[in-house]
Amino acid sequence: MSADPALLGVLHPTARGAEAPAPPTKPVPAARPPARRGGGRRRRAVWFVCGVAVLLVSVVLSVRIGASDVGYGELGRVLGGRLGLDVEPLPPLLDSLVWDLRLPRVLMAALVGATLAVSGAALQALTRNALAEPYLLGVSSGASTGAVAVVVLGLGAGSLGVTGGAFVGALLSFGLLLLLLRRGGLDSLRIVLTGVIVGQFFSALTxxxxxxxxxxxxxxxxxxxxLGSMASARWDVVVVCAVVAGVGLAVVWVFASALDGLAFGADTAASLGIDVRAARGVLLVVTALMTSAAVASVGAIGFVGLIVPHGARFLVGPGHRTLLPFAALAGAVFLVWTDALARIAFAPREVPVGVFTALVGVPLFLLVLRRRGEL
Incomplete structure (x- = not known):
């Protein structure tokens, strides 16, 4: 049976020999030249150099300001004398103020800020939780218990001191965390919930x-x-923190690709050839040791490990090979200036730096959320 030509014409206009109507044309956008990867790398390199320069300027300015201002010439003479240069020595009191008090304090602030920021960035990817921070593992609560045990109960006061007691308490809390995670695995939800439980337990003890x-x-x-204070910073503690922070930052940076995969979930990371269990175990141990050293040295300073990674991620993107160095620089600069504010805001009385990190951090965090469209 032959098909009706009229019907064919309705179903397909070319069936009657008619020409099909041309679809409406759309303007073709002009072809864009392919993006050059070198341009992005150069831009990130420029940003990194600028970040280092801002950190150096921040350190110098923070050393200068305080209850007694120090001039650039006096600061140069102190550093020159320590380096063995032929400079006129300063009066012993001023020399001690700069070398024994101001400079260790500022460097400690930079180290702790970098440590907390990198730990927070790693844990946010590791747990896939935007609210994760270094104290998520409960080590800050354990450090607080250890410090209180030394100060109040006198346990190990002769051999440990407050810093040593805080570090031992942090390690004990992390050991309890690993013990509780031993049977059930290291999935993100278990890490978060177990960390909260351990933190609450040691907070109750404190x-x-x-x-x-x-x-x-x-x-x-x-x-x-x-509440956190840099007032007790001394050169021996600065050296220990510098070693721990340097090794820890290097290890976390080596696992940058693993963090990229873990940020999309364990299944995605495994499909990329990442040993999920090993990567999680190493990163948990390293971030816990870094956080323990920081908290044991200066106390629990909040908000740095929470807001700085989000700010750095907003500026340079989520790739951890770039994010981690920028987060370290941003955390260092943020805590250097916050500590300077804590020193001079109510001088001669000093306010714990943790108070100012919260006061400054809350509006900054709201600003980041608003710029990301999440608020």
């Missing part, structure tokens, strides 16, 4: 010890330490 002390002066001193 509160219990403080309430049992009954000494208001001791409680006030411990509370000041818990």
């Amino acid at each position: 509160s219990l010890v403080l309430m049992a002390s009954g000494d208001q002066d001791t409680t006030r001193a411990v509370t000041h330490w818990l």
Whole structure:
């Protein structure tokens, strides 16, 4: 049976020999030249050099300002004398102010800021949680318990001191975390929930010890330490933190590709050939040790490990090979200036730096969320 020509014409206009109507034309956009990868690398290199320069300028300016301002010439004479150059020595009091108090404090702020920022960036990818921060593992609560045990109860006061007690407490809390994670694996949700449990347990221990002390002066001193302060920074502690931070930052940077994969989930990371369990284990241990060293040295300083990675990610993108160095620089600059503000805002009285990181960090975090369209 032959098909009706009229029907064919409706179904397909060319069936009757008619020419099909041409579809409406759209303007073709002009071809764009292919993006050059070298341009992006050069731009990131320029940003990195600028970040290093900003950090150096921040360190110099922060050393100068305080209750007693220090001139550039005096700062140069102190550094020149320590380097063995032929310079006129400063009065011993001023020399000690710069070399023994200001410079270790500023360098400690830079090291702690870089450590917390990189740890926060790593844990946010590791747990796939935008609210993850270095204290997620409970090590800050353990460090607080160790410090309180030394100050209030006198446990190991002769051999450990506050810094040593805080470090031991941080390691104990992390050991408990690993013990609880031993059977169930290292998936993201278990890490987050177990870290919260461990942190709450040690926070309760800290509160219990403080309430049992009954000494208001001791409680006030411990509370000041818990809020974070660079006032106790000394060269030996700075050297230890520098070694821990340097090794830790290098290890985390080596795992940058693994963090890129883990940010999309364990299945995606495994499909890329990443040993998920090994990568998670190494990163958990390294970030915990870095955070333990930082908290044991200066106390628990909040918000740095939370807001700085988001700000750096907004500027340079989510790729961790670029993100981690920028986060380290941004964290260092942020804490150097926050500590300077804590020193001079109510001079001669000093405010714990953790108070100012929260006051400055909250509006910055809201700004980042708003720029990302999440608020």
